Structures are given as C-alpha cells and as structure tokens.
Amino acid sequence: MTEHHVLGLSGGKDSAALAVYMRQHHPELDIDYFFTDTGKELPEVYEFLGRLEGFLGKPILRLNPDRDFDFWLRQYGNFLPSPNTRWCTRKLKLEPFKQWIRPWLTAKDKVISYVAIRADEDHREGMVTQDSHLTVRLPFREAGVDKIGVLEILEASGLGLPKYYDWRSRSGCTFCFFQQKIEWVRLKRTHPEEFEAAKTYEKTALEHGSPFTWTQRESLGELEQPVRMAQIEADFTLRRERELANRRPNPLRTVDQEPVDIDDLYLEDEGGGACLICHK
Template sequence: MVERHVLGISGGRDSAALAVYMRQHHPELDIDYFFTDTGKELPEVYEFLGRLEGFLGKPILRLNPERDFDFWLREYNNFLPSPQTRWCTRQLKIKPFEEWVRPFVKAGDIVNSYVAIRSDEDYREGYVSAQENLQIHLPFRTAGIDKAAVGEILEAAGIGLPEYYRWRSRSGCTFCFYQQKIEWARLLDEHPEAFAEAQRYEKTAMEHGSPFSWSHGESLDSLARPERLRQIRIDHEKRVARVLARRPVNALVNDMPMDLDEVYGQGKVCVTCHK
C-alpha cells in the first residue's frame, strides 16, 4: 500500500496559498500538485501557475489535456453550462480528478487530498469522497487561516496575487457564468478576443435552443452596447461608493484595494473552480 498526497490548484489565491503553506509546514510530504485545464483559462492564470511552480520547485501536473471545453460543448449539443446545469464543473474539473486518482484508489493506496477551504468559510464544503481510502483534508480550516492570512502567505512567499485580481474576482474560464456584469465589461476591456469568443458560443447555443445566456438576464451582445456598458460602470461605482461610506475611518483600511466580494457579496461560486 502506498500513501499519496495531492493538492488541486485552481489558478486562484486560496489553493495557491495552500500549496505554499503545505510546502512550508509539511516539507516531508511529497505532494503532487495538479491543475484541471478547461482550455479556456485566462492568460494570467497560466502566468500565475508558472510563478507558483518556481516557488514549489516542481511542476504542476496538467490534467484534462484532450477533452477541453469545446469537446464537452459539442457533447452537450452546444447548450451552455449555467448555475442550473453545471456540466462544466462535472466534466472539466471533477471527472478528470476522479479518473486520475481512480487507479491509485483501486490499487488500495491511501490518497490524501488537500482542499483550500478557509477558516472563515464555514458554510462551504469541499469535494466529498465516496471512497474510504480517498481522504479529504482542510488544513486552512484546521489552522484558522482566513482570507487576510491567505494574502499574507502569498506576499511573504514572493508570489503575490494573480494579475487578474486587478479586474476580476474569480479564476476559472474566461466566460464563467458566475461573473458579475462589471467583470464581463472588464473582460471586454482586458481580453476582447475572449469576450468575442464567448459571444460566438452564446449565439451558437441560442441557435440550438439553449435557454441560457452567459450573463443572467441578457445576452453578451446586449451587454456590450456602449450605453449598457456605461450603465454597468455607473452602477458599479455607486456600489463601490456605498461600501466606502460604510468603511471605518482608517487610513490603512481605506488604502486597501477594493475586493469585488466586498462590493457584491460572496455570492454563488464553484468551489472546485475558484479556490
């Protein structure tokens, strides 16, 4: 029997910080780091993975090299994923992980999987294993590490945050349906070619009878109109102003960058993709 240790990297801050934490606090463990690639990640995600690999001193295994988003979109007859039908999470994130560890579990190995659920996320649970020898561990929850501590871990390691946090709150696909309207507007600013690709997917999906658009309640064509973009930005600035008005008068706090979670609330997210 072999005891294995695995840790999934999403391209977000929490899982990256957990990888750093485990490397620093448990150097005796030979951890296999993996990333389930949808084929539609932001360029900033790949750059961040490279930085993280430099710190860890070992490569992050890329799962899912063949069956990417385009493959599964065809399998689902061009119907877009949505909060109601999250086939993207199942097929592009969970299934590749299960297929990767299945031979280990079948051989009787103990597989320890480390998941980056923080201590301030009591309402969240990670992947639930149905296999007795696939054991899930939540080190951050055990150690009392919260969101602020995650940022400190990455800064102290010289890695910092992924560049996309400058304009977006989540990792994952460029066209994740959990994005806020302002994030779609900023995707158009930062990566217009990715926004255009999302528009093409949406149009094809509608032609095939898909009831869902990427952004709740409107198409990307509608969202991309100049007057609509202007309104989205105005609404966002109003939200930011309300948050700033509620902040205590504290120079250190007021100098902190505005987190979109603070503006819009935590909201619904896919833990598998966004940690």
C-alpha cells in the same frame, strides 16, 4: 499502505496560498500539485501557475489535456452550462480528478486531498467522498487561516496575487457564467478577443435551442452597448465606495486593508457565486 498527497490548484489566490503554506509547514510531504485545464483559461492564470511552479520547485501536473470545453460543448449539443446545469464543472474538473486518482484507490492506496477552504468560510465544505481510502483535509480551517491570512501568505512569499485580480475576482474560464456584469465589461476591455469568442458561443447555443445566455436576462450583445456598459461601471463604483466606507482596517494585520473582491459586492440579479473547485 502507500500514501498519495494531492493539492488542486485553480489559478486563484486561495489554492496558491495553500500550496505555499503546505510547502513551508509540511516540507516532509511529497505533494502532487495538479491543475485541471479547461482550455479556456485566462492568460493571467497560466502566467501565475508558472510563477507558482518556480516557487514550489516542482511542476504542476496538467489534467484533462485532450477533452477541453469545446469537446464537451459539442457532446451537450451546444447547450451552454449554467448555475443550474454545471456540466463544465463535472466534466472538466471533477471527473478528470477522479479518473486520475482511481488507480490509487483501486489499489487500496490512501489518497489525501488538501483543499483551500478558509477558516472564515463556514458555508463551504470540501468534496464529499464515499471512498474510505480518500480523505479530504482543510488545512486553512484547521489552522484558522482566513482571507487576510491568505493575502499575507502570498505577499510574504513574493508571489502576490494573480494579475487578473486587477479587474476580476475569479479564476476559471474566461466566460464563466458566475461572473458578475462588471466582470463581463472588464473582460471586454481587457481581453476583447475573449469577449468576442464568448459572444460566438452564446450565438451558436441560441441557434441550437439553448435557453441560456452567459449572463442572466441579458445577452452579451446587449451588455456591450456603450450606454449599458457605462451604467454597469457606474453602479459598481457606487457599491464599491459604500463597501469601503463601511470597512474598518485592522492595525494588527500586516496587510493594510483587505481588498474588495467583486464577489464581496454580490448582487443576486447580477450573477456572482462560484464553483468551489474552479474558484479557489
């Protein structure tokens, strides 16, 4: 029986660290690395994937080259995706992966998919499959690698974190609806052209009867008002300072202190969360 080993990359830290880990600990495996491109990724994501390719010494396959976010938005009548209607994850991430491996499964080949769920993420599970020829493996959970362990892997490899971690804690689309409001503010400051594009999508969607804006109970036009942006930034600074004050550094770890991800400061009414396949 032919075996195929595959590892999906989101452009985020966990999946990148898993790729490094598998190359270092299982060099005997010929792993196909893939990235499902929505066509709306941050430029920092593409830059990081390029550096990762250099480390791995092999290309990262790009899936989904023809039907990007704009194509599927038209198919859905300009209705924006939302946490409760995540057609973007299904059409731009899950289905391209299933189509890619379908010939192998049809041929009764064995497919092993490696997913970057950490040991400290008990609440998360990998993709549930009904096909006996597809196996999902969680190497970090099996090896006890947690968030600090991921950071240590990336630091030791010389890759470090993707540059967008300077201002945002997620990979994926520039206008991901799971972003918290501080991430929208920082998107406007860091990539104003992408913020304007997101506003255009929102306006077009509303004109077509979509009930959703990108962020809960607030349009981007309202969010970008200077007083509102200042309020969001001040509130986030206070939450971050409280979180840092409550943390205790571990002297036994090589990483001095775990950085505060924006998702660590999640507020229920400010977005937050993630699609597993996009965010890891």
